[in-house]
Amino acid sequence: MVKPLKRILIGGLLLFLYLPIIVLALYSFNASEYLGRWEGFSLKWYGALFSNAEIAEALYYTLGVALLATIIATAIGVLASIGLFYSKAKIKKHVMTANYLPIVNPDLITGISLMMFFVFFRARFGFSTMLLAHIIFDVAYVIVVVMPKMMQIDFAQVEAAMDLGANQWVIIGRVILPQIKQGVLAGALLAFTMSIDDFVISFFTAGNRATNLSIAIYSMARRGIKPYVNALATLMFVGIILLIFFINRINDSKKDNENGRLIG
Amino acid sequence: MIEQPTEARQEGLVELHDISKAFDGKPILKDINFSVDKNQFLTILGPSGCGKTTLLRMIGGFEEPDSGTIFLNGKCINGVSPHDRNINTVFQKYSLFPHMNVYDNIAFGLKLKKQSAKTINKKVKDALKLVSLSGFEKRSIEALSGGEQQRVAIARALVMHPQVLLLDEPLSALDRRLRLDMQRELKEIQVKAGITFIYVTHDQEEALTMSDKVIVLNNGAIQQIDTPDNIYNEPVNLFVADFVGTNNIIDGRFIEDHRVSFLGAEFECDDVGFVKNSRVHVIIRPEDFILGEGGKLSGHIRSAAFKGMVNELVVLVEDTELIVRTTTHYVAGTDVFLDVIPFNIHVLTEEKADEKV
Numbered sequence: 001m002v003k004p005l006k007r008i009l010i011g012g013l014l015l016f017l018y019l020p021i022i023v024l025a026l027y028s029f030n031a032s033e034y035l036g037r038w039e040g041f042s043l044k045w046y047g048a049l050f051s052n053a054e055i056a057e058a059l060y061y062t063l064g065v066a067l068l069a070t071i072i073a074t075a076i077g078v079l080a081s082i083g084l085f086y087s088k089a090k091i092k093k094h095v096m097t098a099n100y101l102p103i104v105n106p107d108l109i110t111g112i113s114l115m116m117f118f119v120f121f122r123a124r125f126g127f128s129t130m131l132l133a134h135i136i137f138d139v140a141y142v143i144v145v146v147m148p149k150m151m152q153i154d155f156a157q158v159e160a161a162m163d164l165g166a167n168q169w170v171i172i173g174r175v176i177l178p179q180i181k182q183g184v185l186a187g188a189l190l191a192f193t194m195s196i197d198d199f200v201i202s203f204f205t206a207g208n209r210a211t212n213l214s215i216a217i218y219s220m221a222r223r224g225i226k227p228y229v230n231a232l233a234t235l236m237f238v239g240i241i242l243l244i245f246f247i248n249r250i251n252d253s254k255k256d257n258e259n260g261r262l263i264g
Numbered sequence: 265m266i267e268q269p270t271e272a273r274q275e276g277l278v279e280l281h282d283i284s285k286a287f288d289g290k291p292i293l294k295d296i297n298f299s300v301d302k303n304q305f306l307t308i309l310g311p312s313g314c315g316k317t318t319l320l321r322m323i324g325g326f327e328e329p330d331s332g333t334i335f336l337n338g339k340c341i342n343g344v345s346p347h348d349r350n351i352n353t354v355f356q357k358y359s360l361f362p363h364m365n366v367y368d369n370i371a372f373g374l375k376l377k378k379q380s381a382k383t384i385n386k387k388v389k390d391a392l393k394l395v396s397l398s399g400f401e402k403r404s405i406e407a408l409s410g411g412e413q414q415r416v417a418i419a420r421a422l423v424m425h426p427q428v429l430l431l432d433e434p435l436s437a438l439d440r441r442l443r444l445d446m447q448r449e450l451k452e453i454q455v456k457a458g459i460t461f462i463y464v465t466h467d468q469e470e471a472l473t474m475s476d477k478v479i480v481l482n483n484g485a486i487q488q489i490d491t492p493d494n495i496y497n498e499p500v501n502l503f504v505a506d507f508v509g510t511n512n513i514i515d516g517r518f519i520e521d522h523r524v525s526f527l528g529a530e531f532e533c534d535d536v537g538f539v540k541n542s543r544v545h546v547i548i549r550p551e552d553f554i555l556g557e558g559g560k561l562s563g564h565i566r567s568a569a570f571k572g573m574v575n576e577l578v579v580l581v582e583d584t585e586l587i588v589r590t591t592t593h594y595v596a597g598t599d600v601f602l603d604v605i606p607f608n609i610h611v612l613t614e615e616k617a618d619e620k621v
Contacts, residue, residue, distance in 0.1 A: 156357055156359040159326055160355055160360075160420075162326075164347065164373030
């Protein structure tokens with residue numbers, strides 16, 4: 001009796017979580033312009049979406065910021081993690097605590113404080129300010145994902161490499177990076193997802209010169225939801241799901257390695 | 265026994281002169297002096313926290329002494345980086361690179377030296393043969409047992425052809441059986457490779473089994489430098505007597521040369537030169553008691569434990585518990601007589617011990 005009940009509960013929970021998105025996805029294929037009335041299957045909203053210049057520009061901002069922020073934040077995050085690996089335990093602990101701040105801090109506060117920061121320095125709001133903001137919160141995610149992998153490396157490996165004639169660059173390139181590369185990839189994917197996902201911080205740091213997808217959808221929604229927004233949301237959802245799927249796969253293969261080591 | 269200062273001193277391969285080191289104001293090593301000869305197997309033996317690993321790390325170049333000089337081939341190597349020392353280290357937890365296979369681990373240092381692929385191939389093969397792991401080239405590190413990982417770590421260091429190989433408690437992670445096998449193998453590898461080994465351990469059995477020379481270290485100071493035989497049979501002070509093997513340390517009185525009294529009886533001994541009628545410590549190994557129907561000491565067997573080869577008894581004589589090992593079977597609760605021959609009585613005072621050090 002317990003097992004079916006458990007299944008029903010889990011099924012119900014998942015349905016509750018995904019039903020709204022499923023409804024949204026279904027309506028993106030609705031021929032009717034109005035919500036709540038099904039007039040047959042159609043791809044016309046997807047067509048409308050791809051011919052919408054406003055959306056195309058927003059997509060460019062979203063992907064452009066996400067890609068650049070991911071690359072730069074991953075580079076900074078990995079360098080910071082390597083630095084922390086070489087640091088004393090106390091420093092490591094404090095920096096890791098500080099690193100959680102951008103993650104746990106409400107986006108609204110991060111967004112407003114960044115906006116004030118940019119105003120203070122009389123920065124020109126737009127692509128670059130939004131990019132900078134994204135780099136800032138992405139770095140935190142990269143470090144959080146990379147550090148656990150880094151801490152699995154026994155520091156004596158660094159000394160062993162030194163003993164065998166390796167300089168610092170060789171140690172980083174041949175001893176450290178190969179062992180954290182899965183963490184780096186997972187961190188980069190997470191940063192990319194977070195960047196695409198972000199609305200609040202972007203909203204406060206983009207100004208009115210740059211509009212990314214989340215800001216565009218928000219402003220469209222205020223004017224009443226057009227069905228092509230459903231199409232856009234569906235596509236974004238599928239994209240994010242795929243990314244999360246990849247992140248999980250990387251994490252799984254990471255676990256396999258650890259188990260292998262335990263057995264060895 | 266301890267190296268003679270300056271005049272006509274034979275130069276050792278590695279020499280440490282007046283090495284001192286403190287961490288955060290706390291002295292770790294105090295005025296360490298010793299030398300190691302070519303092809304010698306030297307063991308630094310001491311309890312955890314005695315400074316032995318720090319000493320090894322200084323020879324390896326991972327720590328710098330606060331004062332004093334380290335010589336290799338008569339040249340000062342203070343401040344020389346680890347890989348410029350012609351000394352390699354086998355670390356306690358092996359520190360193999362888990363993302364590389366056995367071959368790449370061993371070839372790591374040779375590749376950095378930009379040696380030809382052919383040379384590297386040959387050297388790796390030879391090193392694997394030396395540690396009895398031929399054919400393991402393609403194995404991943406994770407697939408190896410602890411003992412095999414240990415041997416790869418040794419091969420990785422030996423392939424660099426160091427003049428000195430430093431080993432930091434390399435067997436501590438292995439189970440007892442494997443440890444005993446590896447002790448024998450390490451000694452064989454050292455002889456075959458013709459390399460000086462400096463070995464750090466807290467295990468006295470390991471130290472006595474493999475070494476040509478043992479340094480007993482405690483609280484950052486050298487207690488005794490000697491052959492394993494002498495360390496075991498002629499400890500210079502109470503610490504060495506207590507740390508190296510199980511010993512009975514009994515309070516006694518030195519009557520005169522060749523005569524000592526303890527536990528209410530007088531014994532002949534080989535020791536001379538102590539102050540007459542002074543208080544001394546008498547050291548007797550558990551296996552050196554003679555048990556029987558008669559003897560100078562009468563005792564009561566408190567407990568008897570079967571330990572395979574021997575029975576270990578706790579015998580109460582007067583108010584002192586003695587540990588006695590015998591191959592004869594005894595039952596707890598019975599009385600027994602004990603005796604000791606003069607050769608097996610070893611007299612010590614702290615004062616005399618200090619003089620010797």
